[in-house]
Amino acid sequence: GAGVSQSPSNKVTEKGKDVELRCDPISGHTALYWYRQRLGQGLEFLIYFQGNSAPDKSGLPSDRFSAERTGESVSTLTIQRTQQEDSAVYLCASSLARLGEAFFGQGTRLTVV
Amino acid sequence: AQSVSQHNHHVILSEAASLELGCNYSYGGTVNLFWYVQYPGQHLQLLLKYFSGDPLVKGIKGFEAEFIKSKFSFNLRKPSVQWSDTAEYFCAVNTNAGKSTFGDGTTLTVKP
Numbered sequence: 001g002a003g004v005s006q007s008p009s010n011k012v013t014e015k016g017k018d019v020e021l022r023c024d025p026i027s028g029h030t031a032l033y034w035y036r037q038r039l040g041q042g043l044e045f046l047i048y049f050q051g052n053s054a055p056d057k058s059g060l061p062s063d064r065f066s067a068e069r070t071g072e073s074v075s076t077l078t079i080q081r082t083q084q085e086d087s088a089v090y091l092c093a094s095s096l097a098r099l100g101e102a103f104f105g106q107g108t109r110l111t112v113v
Numbered sequence: 114a115q116s117v118s119q120h121n122h123h124v125i126l127s128e129a130a131s132l133e134l135g136c137n138y139s140y141g142g143t144v145n146l147f148w149y150v151q152y153p154g155q156h157l158q159l160l161l162k163y164f165s166g167d168p169l170v171k172g173i174k175g176f177e178a179e180f181i182k183s184k185f186s187f188n189l190r191k192p193s194v195q196w197s198d199t200a201e202y203f204c205a206v207n208t209n210a211g212k213s214t215f216g217d218g219t220t221l222t223v224k225p
Contacts, residue, residue, distance in 0.1 A: 042203070101147065101159055102205070104158070105156065
């Protein structure tokens with residue numbers, strides 16, 4: 001597709017379950033970001049991938065959060081043992097790193113009940 | 114590490130009022146600067162960007178922003194806002210390292 005695609009668009013899970021969120025970036029984009037956006041709040045940086053470099057994981061809030069990226073393609077964000085405070089919209093963005101303009105997906109709305 | 118500060122968390126204006134949203138960044142090197150907008154129920158999209166050249170850049174829907182290097186600022190302006198400008202606005206900076214940093218966002222509410 002032409003844009004950043006995220007799946008699922010909505011996810012309701014029980015507290016304590018693991019969830020996996022997927023992001024398909026724009027083809028050729030070397031940089032990929034994950035952000036979290038809680039209701040009425042700004043963007044919270046989670047993790048940044050750039051090519052084959054080691055990812056910048058400085059934004060991951062706890063060791064329950066992890067992310068992987070296969071080469072310069074799909075990325076998955078995994079949240080283990082979900083908690084209610086994990087409820088938020090998880091946004092993925094990709095860019096040609098040198099230019100920096102980020103293209104965002106529609107996000108995955110995660111609700112932990 | 115770079116950081117971005119947006120001074121106004123929530124701005125409320127009447128239609129036809131002028132808008133200025135503040136954005137300051139901290140980084141000593143060359144930067145690319147962006148404003149993104151998120152309309153209610155929609156995904157984040159680019160409003161305008163500055164890479165080099167004329168420090169006054171124009172974007173979509175009548176928005177403009179001025180890069181003032183000496184002040185490390187990139188404020189967003191619009192002479193006359195419309196109800197449809199109600200949205201959340203994010204300033205972002207991208208450096209030679211390639212990573213973008215976003216501000217916390219400013220919610221703009223325009224009253225009809």
